[in-house]
Amino acid sequence: MAEDILSEIKKDYVLSKLRDEERIDGRKFEDFRKLEIKTSIIEKAEGSALVRLGNTQVVVGIKMQIGEPFPDTPEKGLIIVNAELVPLASPTFEPGPPDENSVELARVVDRGIRESEAVDLSKLCIEIGKKVWIIFVDIHALDDDGNLLDASAIASICALLNTKVPASRFGVGEDYELPIMDLPVSVTSLIVGDKFLIDPTRDEMSVGEKTLTITVDKNDNIVAIQKSGGYLLSESLFEEVIDASIRAARKIREEIIKYCSKIC
Amino acid sequence: MAEDILSEIKKDYVLSKLRDEERIDGRKFEDFRKLEIKTSIIEKAEGSALVRLGNTQVVVGIKMQIGEPFPDTPEKGLIIVNAELVPLASPTFEPGPPDENSVELARVVDRGIRESEAVDLSKLCIEIGKKVWIIFVDIHALDDDGNLLDASAIASICALLNTKVPASRFGVGEDYELPIMDLPVSVTSLIVGDKFLIDPTRDEMSVGEKTLTITVDKNDNIVAIQKSGGYLLSESLFEEVIDASIRAARKIREEIIKYCSKIC
Amino acid sequence: MAEDILSEIKKDYVLSKLRDEERIDGRKFEDFRKLEIKTSIIEKAEGSALVRLGNTQVVVGIKMQIGEPFPDTPEKGLIIVNAELVPLASPTFEPGPPDENSVELARVVDRGIRESEAVDLSKLCIEIGKKVWIIFVDIHALDDDGNLLDASAIASICALLNTKVPASRFGVGEDYELPIMDLPVSVTSLIVGDKFLIDPTRDEMSVGEKTLTITVDKNDNIVAIQKSGGYLLSESLFEEVIDASIRAARKIREEIIKYCSKIC
Amino acid sequence: MFKPEKLIFDGKRIDGRTLDQLRPIKIEVDFLKRADGSCYLEMGKNRVVAAVYGPREAYPRHIQDPTKAVIRYRYNMAPFSVEERKRPGPDRRSVEISKVSKEAFEAVIMKELFPRSVIDIFVEVLQADAGSRTACINAASVALVDAGIPMKGMLTSVAVAKVDGVLVLDPMKEEDNFGEADIPFAFLIRGDRIESIALLQMDGRMTKEEIKEAIKLAKKGAMEIYQMQREAIMKKFLEEGENG
Amino acid sequence: MFKPEKLIFDGKRIDGRTLDQLRPIKIEVDFLKRADGSCYLEMGKNRVVAAVYGPREAYPRHIQDPTKAVIRYRYNMAPFSVEERKRPGPDRRSVEISKVSKEAFEAVIMKELFPRSVIDIFVEVLQADAGSRTACINAASVALVDAGIPMKGMLTSVAVAKVDGVLVLDPMKEEDNFGEADIPFAFLIRGDRIESIALLQMDGRMTKEEIKEAIKLAKKGAMEIYQMQREAIMKKFLEEGENG
């Protein structure tokens, strides 16, 4: 009950600020929170990244194995994206097999990587039709202060950028860097009436779980969209969100590149 | 609660009619409801049938794969019967793994097909001891207005009659019709005191879930029996039910043959 | 509720007896209950034993299969210990996958066998790196009157002593006796304040589920320890329990050897 | 499935349709007796059945919402609905489709009228071609009308794909597999007018201009489907009038 | 297992029994301390243990029936009970056997005496030969008497098989595997008389005349088993009298 009242108060506060064209943490409507990236944090993984988006924290680890390709793409490797929303990250997450929210999160992240062709899968073939590399992208949420999805997408691409193919350990040649061809960025907006807030915090989400995620590639193409939550979206607002998402994605991509150039 | 009262009223009505030697839908005690068969309704399946028994509706689809035979029958194909009582078909069905009712339904249908040797499994061997055809008979209930079991058994044998072995798609020769050697028919009776009603409707089942299923082959042999429900059955009633089931099975078998000769 | 009161009364009785340095069934603090062993009770198993410890009863059956060795021990067989605490054995056990108690039981029994090197796994290799024997030790609890763990451990080693490797059935040579090199004995004590009772009954366990299990090999070495239950253990009591466990283990081992020499 | 050299040839698609043409649609209302509302629908090779149960008391109690009805949506594929037999039970794809479809209906059902209740929407895919999620939503929408559940309007769903560089309406399997992008939409249609978007997903690669074009094309297709949904419902009510 | 050339030779079966002869049976009542009633039973190579718990309050509450006790029956095979190790947990066969066995007991237990309660019957198959379901029912029936659960009579179970064209009582593994048909029965026996059939299944191929013959043969076998069930129970009560 106390929980409900608190949430009601937060909601009123968020909405009253919105009427003054403000966000509760002072950000502009189209701004992401502060982004911090740390890679190579798990030595036992082929690649890894810890991403902080404000107080939201996600770790992604990459493991690779050798397996069979799909029959219709005999010369391509595979990517499998999996998300565990462990109860450590939020009192609303429950232990057990992935629920609809973690499935959706993993699948939207997966689509961004896959459709932007971020990883050159043709460089992951060992023996055509028989042996290819399988990339496991495991998303491990640590702290949910809102917008786990974008944090997970950023952490996933950063972890992939950080990945070395462990060829020598498997006795199939020398290790090499995973060939990354694009930097897809997912941008999630909270829809509030005819307005939208990019990168919503958990407090902001108290006004209603109505989001729209637009994933943008390095050429400003859209590579994935996901409307999530039971609400109606107007065509004009949809177009506004696309434009803003393209702008926001560019900034995030710059931050990722800046981080990478610093550590490489 | 309203549910319970309604069920109580139905029960009284069924019983009062029974005292006048009548059924609530005017049928004779030994009559099936109107049977409608439609085959080839799923092009992507190797065989398929939609069966309507009154308002009860079941779809069966047949898929075939190549697999290993059992070690003790190295030259025979396999049949696997599976039933999904999806919640679309009845408010009492629940999503999730098969419960005892769907397991029983699938196993009784399976026994009818298997014990009548309806499918000539020796014609399903590709390479002795290594490769045989596996037939998946998937029963998908759509509408449960009583006696899903007999409807499923009829739909299964009709779908098998409709099946082409997809040899060319698997690169092991030319397609051929599945060799069907018998037409087993399962006949389910509702036991009410010392009487029995063949092919009970859901409304009739409100007097108590006490059924006896007799599956009969084309030579009037019994190939499967299943007493289902917590009740005591007298020897004499059992013998009466067998005789009536043999008669009813003949009629249903004729209807199946009539339908098949029309479409072939 | 009645259950709770009964348990409260039992607890008071156990404690009052303890103040007089007595156990409710008259045993000494360091004595096991009467042990009965019966082997070869399941002809279809490679080895089997029924063990009664007072009223506690456990059956263990051994089945063997041929499988692949672990990559790092290519010339050694495998042991897999599994426990089913079926609801037949106690009203507190529930059907379904193993819970934390049956997992713990199986793992502690496993450690006793494994760490004492009771089975000479190097005699279970058929083809180095390819084919080795896998031993399934299946613990099936029948009656839980306390201390299922020690009863299971005794039944497991007795069943192993009773096991013939079924080489001829698998066409890989002649049957031979499983080479047993040690007789580990697990000794479980109930901790009550600064005292401890070896081989507690279910009634004694009503004072609190606080146990310490010490598994001892034939040379009085300790091969496994498990503190179980939410309590604090003093260092001095721990050392006392070790000494008493070594003494108790010797007696149980003698009984096992006596039984075996009688039947062999 | 082999990739054809070209999917569009001379302005026509490999099944002979023009770029903005729907596949044939067949709708049968009140297909099931047991359910409170139901619909059988074919869209190309898709064959789906939808059933609605409710509003009924939500059980177990802790799922009840004292302010509105809980909507549940279960998209399920029959094992024989696809080329390679599918193992029974939900996979990740079904879980996601069920979620976004549920949310689309949450946005249009007047759920505040039925506090503490649950409305169950079950859709079974008997045969799947591309677009089974859109076919299911169209069937479910009709089944809800058949069940008498009040909605803000009709929910109508259709996808647009980008194939060989051009946009096509209502893609079938080959276009979905080998196309460059796919956007399924569901629109709320009220008073014969498309009001807003209730379901929206996309995967592939498109410019923002193409997305705007796609919306236009989707709206055209949705209006046609909407007319067929209306007709099927009308027909059923007229029949009932005759028989009743 | 290889198929023997003939299963019946000179009127004798491969284990030396005549056609209407049961396998050796051993019954031990009150085998377990923890359960409210229990029984260990051997029938040929079958070794089974049955335990009864209850009547006790049904939990969770929503399974309670205000008019009678709920009966639960769990047939479970130990992993080592069969030639090839069985993975723990219920398979489809166990689920079906549990269901029909439960229903047989529902028909004979006076469950109206215990509203809102549950009576749990657990049977564990330590070694399975043909007929483990009948052995389990016989053991469970004795365990219910041991637990003092009121029943309309004794439930006694036996199977009849058709082998090499003739009917045999209480088939063992080879007869079950290579025979032409198998019918497990369970009868309600009251006042030393078989009153009715509580469990009945069949698979194989039989004429209706053969089925009638099978009933006769099964009844003969059931009466013999019933006497052994009675004796075992008597023996236990006498022992208790002596010790008490």
Added chain:
Amino acid sequence: MFKPEKLIFDGKRIDGRTLDQLRPIKIEVDFLKRADGSCYLEMGKNRVVAAVYGPREAYPRHIQDPTKAVIRYRYNMAPFSVEERKRPGPDRRSVEISKVSKEAFEAVIMKELFPRSVIDIFVEVLQADAGSRTACINAASVALVDAGIPMKGMLTSVAVAKVDGVLVLDPMKEEDNFGEADIPFAFLIRGDRIESIALLQMDGRMTKEEIKEAIKLAKKGAMEIYQMQREAIMKKFLEEGENG
């Protein structure tokens, strides 16, 4: 992993440590915002995160204890935490570790202060080397202090192994894999004094004299870890003081 010829050489271990030396430890308190208390901890290559939620109302109700709080402990390994990717979800090892760790905390948390409540302790292993269970307990203990849960003292955990015939403190992977025995301990430390043992397991082969020696060595290591736990907590409180 190949077995090195010798694990101890000239009194030094293969990572250069002396026999009684701990691996480097790093502790960060209040690492997470959402949890009521949290801690990030490194011990050698182990990287673990602990979070505490509660005390909060236990749900579902039937798990409530009217006399005290229920403690839950979930030890979970990230799929990428080990050499070969681990399938998500609990395995038997995790279940056992969770159980004994839970029991250690049950013995030190003043759970009688919070009847009907639940206190959840979640630990995630991001990277596992030998001793992840001890690292998790050390982190969880700090997270409990951070959450303000009253305890009888600090819980501090460390293992001792027998390697090449001698005892070593805080074994790393190679020593764990190829050593002769391993004993993880957790101690209750109050007033800078080790009072008693809250967690104790062992596998391997040791004489009782060696076990006594192992306790001594473990206590030495635990006191050092305890100091680091204290310092980390102190540092956080001082920072809060400065900022607040």
